[in-house]
Amino acid sequence: MSQPQVVPLDTADSASILSSPILLTLLGIISLLTIYHYWFKNQRYVKLGNQMPGPPAVPIIGNAHWALGLSAAGVFELSIKTHRELKCDVARVWLGPRLIVGIMNAEDAEIILNSNVHLEKSSDYSLFKPWLGDGLLISKGEKWRSHRKMIAPTFHSSILKSFMPVFNKQARNLVAQFRKEQSNEFDCHDYMSSATVDTLLETAMGVSKTSDENTGFEYAMAVMRMCNILHLRTVKLWLRPDVLFNLTKFSTLQVSLLNIIHDLTKRVIKKKKENYFERVVRGETSLYTEAVKTTFDETKGHIVENASIMSNYAKDDLDENDNDVGEKKRLAFLDFLVEASQTKGNVLSDEEVSEEVNTIMFEGHDTTAAASSFTLCLLGIHKDIQKKVYDELKEIFQDNMDRPITFNDTLQMKYLERVILETLRMYPPVPIIARKVNEDVKLVSGNYTIPKGTTVVVAQYLIHRNEKYYKNPMVFDPDNFLPEKCQERSFYAYVPFSAGPRSCVGRKYAMLKLKVLLAGVLRKFEVISLDKEKDFKLQADIILKREEGFKIKVVERVK
Ligand code: HEM
Numbered sequence: 001m002s003q004p005q006v007v008p009l010d011t012a013d014s015a016s017i018l019s020s021p022i023l024l025t026l027l028g029i030i031s032l033l034t035i036y037h038y039w040f041k042n043q044r045y046v047k048l049g050n051q052m053p054g055p056p057a058v059p060i061i062g063n064a065h066w067a068l069g070l071s072a073a074g075v076f077e078l079s080i081k082t083h084r085e086l087k088c089d090v091a092r093v094w095l096g097p098r099l100i101v102g103i104m105n106a107e108d109a110e111i112i113l114n115s116n117v118h119l120e121k122s123s124d125y126s127l128f129k130p131w132l133g134d135g136l137l138i139s140k141g142e143k144w145r146s147h148r149k150m151i152a153p154t155f156h157s158s159i160l161k162s163f164m165p166v167f168n169k170q171a172r173n174l175v176a177q178f179r180k181e182q183s184n185e186f187d188c189h190d191y192m193s194s195a196t197v198d199t200l201l202e203t204a205m206g207v208s209k210t211s212d213e214n215t216g217f218e219y220a221m222a223v224m225r226m227c228n229i230l231h232l233r234t235v236k237l238w239l240r241p242d243v244l245f246n247l248t249k250f251s252t253l254q255v256s257l258l259n260i261i262h263d264l265t266k267r268v269i270k271k272k273k274e275n276y277f278e279r280v281v282r283g284e285t286s287l288y289t290e291a292v293k294t295t296f297d298e299t300k301g302h303i304v305e306n307a308s309i310m311s312n313y314a315k316d317d318l319d320e321n322d323n324d325v326g327e328k329k330r331l332a333f334l335d336f337l338v339e340a341s342q343t344k345g346n347v348l349s350d351e352e353v354s355e356e357v358n359t360i361m362f363e364g365h366d367t368t369a370a371a372s373s374f375t376l377c378l379l380g381i382h383k384d385i386q387k388k389v390y391d392e393l394k395e396i397f398q399d400n401m402d403r404p405i406t407f408n409d410t411l412q413m414k415y416l417e418r419v420i421l422e423t424l425r426m427y428p429p430v431p432i433i434a435r436k437v438n439e440d441v442k443l444v445s446g447n448y449t450i451p452k453g454t455t456v457v458v459a460q461y462l463i464h465r466n467e468k469y470y471k472n473p474m475v476f477d478p479d480n481f482l483p484e485k486c487q488e489r490s491f492y493a494y495v496p497f498s499a500g501p502r503s504c505v506g507r508k509y510a511m512l513k514l515k516v517l518l519a520g521v522l523r524k525f526e527v528i529s530l531d532k533e534k535d536f537k538l539q540a541d542i543i544l545k546r547e548e549g550f551k552i553k554v555v556e557r558v559k
Pocket residue numbers: 136137138148204359360363364365367368371424428429430432433434495496497498501502503504505506507509510
């Protein structure tokens with residue numbers, strides 16, 4: 001039997017393979033990545049991060065492959081599922097070398113939100129820059145502080161009261177539009193969205209609608225599509241760098257959407273400036289100095305007239321100085337900004353005015369549209385709750401369901417207020433807030449330290465559904481907001497408007513507008529929803545929405 005022949009290794013061949021530049025480069029990269037991996041694993045930052053629970057991470061990329069190929073609704077579903085599996089109130093994920101820590105409990109949320117140090121938004125918000133510039137939502141440091149001080153008082157309750165006629169007009173428009181839709185199943189979000197844009201234009205911006213009938217709708221659609229693009233860039237990491245993004249069709253689409261959005265802003269500011277100069281020519285003195293005197297008065301006060309359950313949630317600068325000193329001189333948002341940009345000293349540049357207008361138009365519209373649409377769908381499902389809302393409205397309006405809604409009426413809408421608050425608990429339009437911490441943060445819920453440089457995500461959606469704070473967190477129950485129930489739990493167990501120094505400046509505006517629009521519709525129509533809550537497919541493309549739209553039917557009530 002012949003021996004199997006041993007083929008001698010051809011040294012010349014192996015040498016040529018080893019000297020192949022491609023193989024050498026590959027070996028070099030693998031060695032460098034391995035060294036990097038072991039070096040990285042031993043960094044303090046990484047060790048602290050890995051003490052927290054989280055899904056298994058792959059070397060180098062961490063959990064970056066996690067949301068690969070998923071839709072917006074898919075990413076949301078996966079996040080909830082992962083949280084359920086991990087069964088924890090704090091969790092971490094790695095996006096490559098970047099540590100992201102999610103906070104799902106009120107005690108740790110308080111440390112972040114109530115801090116005067118952890119005020120900086122995470123780098124993800126920079127995707128908004130081409131749209132919102134360095135406006136209030138994104139800005140930091142002294143710029144944020146001084147602009148916040150100027151803008152927060154422009155949403156003072158004395159100004160909000162003067163918006164009642166506009167809120168009423170928009171409620172009447174909604175009634176007319178819903179009347180035409182009777183017998184159809186329709187997406188109420190389209191209507192709520194354009195109503196909120198038009199309301200913002202007429203109130204905060206002080207610009208009445210002209211012949212341009214579709215302004216609100218066109219703008220709202222452009223905002224919705226911009227949010228889709230931004231969300232895509234948040235979850236598809238390769239779309240993050242501008243150089244790559246600019247090669248895609250989304251970049252071209254973004255340019256055309258921003259043209260629509262910024263065009264409206266420019267028109268609004270131009271109109272306001274013309275009004276301002278007309279007043280100057282007429283010799284009317286500038287209101288700016290007076291307004292600054294009033295709004296910068298830091299005497300602390302408390303709301304008396306607008307006392308509502310929401311005042312339990314009012315631990316921020318919106319409640320400062322709510323007495324009526326100098327009330328008549330307070331200016332609404334854009335009036336104030338334009339005057340501030342035109343008077344001596346140029347407190348604000350023209351560019352800063354535009355950034356703030358774009359910010360308020362975005363923050364003020366999509367959030368409220370989602371909140372009102374969720375409320376209508378939920379009332380369509382929970383008939384017993386809708387009946388209680390209607391009974392309350394009947395008591396307030398007696399036999400005249402057509403008369404304008406007054407500010408005092410809104411104070412009596414206690415049950416409707418609880419319904420809105422409960423909607424914002426279960427379906428917070430802003431489901432997460434992301435901050436960059438520039439110092440280590442020691443958590444209280446467990447023996448964890450979040451290292452400096454981490455992105456911290458406060459997950460309101462999950463805090464609001466944590467059974468530590470709500471007995472039946474998955475059940476829609478407005479009585480969760482009975483005063484005694486609110487007192488039992490931590491203030492930070494309910495943060496749909498965030499809390500602390502960077503809380504929402506439009507909180508009171510939003511609650512008042514929601515009450516008037518919803519009461520206006522609900523006193524005239526019974527709302528029917530053919531879906532159940534379990535059919536809701538949620539997607540969080542920046543603002544929380546239903547992927548399938550907000551479908552309802554309405555039937556006009558007989559007098
Ligand atoms: C239901 C309606 C609303 C909800 C749920 C809501 C929620 C929020 C939340 C959670 C934040 C913090 C975001 C973050 O830190 O990333 C925020 C900030 C903000 N909101 Fe709202 N908002 C609503 C309506 C409004 C309205 C009507 C306006 C203006 C008219 C407005 C203007 C702002 C601004 C300017 C900020 C940035 C504040 C700062 O960083 O100092 N929001 N909002």
